[in-house]
Amino acid sequence: METPEVSLNEFEKIRREKLENLRESGHDPFNVTKYEVTNNSQNIIDNFEQYEGKEVSIAGRIMTKRDMGKASFIHVQDTTGQIQSYVRKDELTEEIFAEFKKYDIGDIVGIKGIVFKTQKGEVSIRANQVLLLSKSLKILPEKYHGLKDTEVRYRQRYLDLIVNPEVKDTFLKRSLIIREMRRYLDDLGFIEVETPILHSIAGGAAARPFITHHNTLDMDMYLRIAPELKLKRLIVGGFDKVYEIGRVFRNEGMSIRHNPEFTMIELYQAYADYEDMMDITEGIIKYVTKKVLGKGIVEYNDVEINIEKPFERISMIDLVKKYAGVDFKQIETLEEATRLAKEHHLEVQKHHKKGDILNLFFEKYAEDKLIQPTFVIDYPVEISPLSKRKKDEPDYTERFELFIVGREHANAFSELNDPIDQRERFKRQEELRKAGDDEACEIDEDFLTALEYGLPPTGGMGLGIDRLVMLLTNAASIRDVLFFPTMKSVQE
Template sequence: MAEQQNQNQNQVMEEDLNHLLKVRREKLAELQEAGKDPFQVTKYDVTVHSSEIKEQYEKWEGKEVSIAGRLMSKRVMGKASFCNVQDLKGNIQSYVARDSIGEEEYKEFKKLDIGDIVGIKGIAFTTKTGEISIHAESVHLLTKSLQILPEKFHGLTNTDIRYRQRYVDLIMNPEVRDTFVKRSQVIKAIRDHLDAQGFMEVETPMLVANAGGAAARPFETHYNALDEDVKLRISLELYLKRLIVGGLERVYEIGRVFRNEGVDTRHNPEFTLMELYQAYTDYHGMMDLVENLFRSVALKVLGTAVVSYDGVEIDLSKPFERITMVDALKKYKDIDFTAVRTDEEAKALADQYHVEYEARHKKGDILSLLFEEFVEEHLVQPTFIMDHPVEISPLTKKKPDDPDYTERFELFITKREMANAYSELNDPLDQIERFKAQEALLAAGDDEANTMDDDFVNALMIGMPPTGGIGIGIDRFVMLLTDSYAIRDVLLFPTMKTIEK
């Protein structure tokens, strides 16, 4: 019985919706027949945005203003009405009176639908209730909305629809719009910070023959004109380091990379990465750079270096903790990995703590697995985890006093990796051996392993100076500064499975 009632109710709702959509089409047809087709409007002169009128009211009071935006509400009261228009920077009320805009134009105003895009010209004033408004002198329909917006009091809450129809999400949820405004500000602040330090922004290929520089499975495609299989890049690293070889001492790139992996709260198959490389420095120099960068960007975008994330205050103003991976495992799990000498001892330790591994894994791989299992969950405040094992760092310079480990660090904040950096390997002979080791892993079934890149090796043969490099996930950085839980919340159009029609 209840199911039948729900079906009947849904059918009634669908019929009502179809009627409303039909009415909108009919209104458009009437306008077109009258020679007032809104889709023929080509421009409208906007002099100010809504928030500027409100924030600088003394400047605009009593003066003529012209705004344009989407009609979000309308209250008709006989000879006078109120409406609310939303533009890029906010929303503002408008008082629309028949005697001010004329009888014919007022009739057309009353026919407007929520969602229509309008231009309003009038005088900025304050109502009796104290609300800053525009006393309309003219109202122009600029675009007719033929679809129904979500009901305003409940907004657009369905997460799947929000991601698929981000254009509606941006209309209905102001906090979403604010997130993406901040994203743009973050990227600009990063550029400003690096440009001021003499870094040069460059662009490198997205379609590559060899997708190296990270442990990830690439997307593959075919280049018809050359009849050649190519891959989408998984990293920016190998081309940027070629530029260091060419004498460009400080370079960076902000761009999309593509990894054929799953989708979760931290991962999207295409995401924005920033990588930079600086000649004549090492991973300690990169630590100083990234710490200053995070602090500088937070101050510029948020006005503070103390960030609230998921109810926890993250303090970017204090010096970031610096600790080796081995010491972190000792600190948080009381496991002394310095006593482990062989692969077999490492695997026995993993067995003891019920950490799964694969037969191909070596001592360094086991250390990494133990770290992921027992340490990452503690790294809430900014922490540099240093000196990774050589097995998981194929492009990193070894520590001179301990060749089992490398001059590498990862920055963790809110239990998430935010940056990855090295003293870059510039020994071509060592690099060849590392590539061979990666190819052996690939042959053994590791589809995220790198392959030999002969041209990159040749570049190292030419000679690359001592160099520090770093990669920062822009999306995760934005998540931190906007208190966003999922990566999809900071991607305008996240990857979604196509809905079959």
């Protein structure tokens, strides 16, 4: 005889009825305010010899339940993993055991008991006390199929974390990456600082900002696109080594590499240049990779990335010559650069200069070829409004970007500290804004004033933490390494 199907709503109705019965009997789980936890599942399993025969107390979510009449086996999942508990009727009062029999998968429980091994060799806890700490009124996804729908996983990350243990591991690694990054810089004498997220001027990077409004001041403000200009003011003020880890916001397209808000680290060091920044950037990535993975080889998308070897350093001009066959050292005029760009089907805008066109060639022909860690150096001045010019090649700057697996991971330069040159570059950015480029920087008069007081020779670097986490966890999308990625609203 077939068992009639019960709808999910009907199952949820049954769970709510169980909750009402508990409340009527004076055992409302939501009235429990505290439970003493002495151990976690992984620690008990890893150190069985130490805990065998001893009493422990754990708490977590029921993930499996196997009823055998006068006894039951359940697996309880806590923040470190799962452990089995053996619950026998003769170890509990009749009332408590009867109540336990009604517990559901997903319920959060406290278990106290003696550590032992079953005949099959599984480390378990023989319960002498069970307590319902929170009632789950929803049904968890079916055990063997899990939660596979990526849309649901991103929107309901809490559910994703419950049923997909590897997701939790990704975020534990993310936390470790940030912690070790701090340790590395602290050991170098850097200090961590905080600067405002609300800015009165959008600057510090080429990006479209989010605009908000401050009611009391009756003025528009911007969510920061970068902390750069604030941090450089601190160097002017006498702090020689500073860094900040925090959220930045860019009102741009979304993709597997881009989220409107993301986390980056920016650091600045007085009396240093972009070569020093290359050394620090390479050092951070090598150090963090070893701490997180225990080795210097990263396996990403079936490709081995060698972090141990010295990172290659090559100019943008040389890369374009290598992959596009175009030598910009031989191109003297904008007209010639424009003609070559059109021959290569590149879209040239009216405001583009020769350096902009060089960058178009780089993005089309070279960027995705940079799989192993590569510092692309000496960017054209047109796309580097905050970078110091090269002494022997004033059309280019002391700037680099780090590429791994064809993606930019870091951007750095010898900071422009000439207030006269900086004003001229801000003016060009202002002209671009007037021409319709809403990613161009505004003129920041206070920053120019700070430069006039004197910014020492300084190196600065910004590194995208989300992309580094993607690399070290073999994540295909930035959404996989953000707890709560930005999603389109679901219409009710």
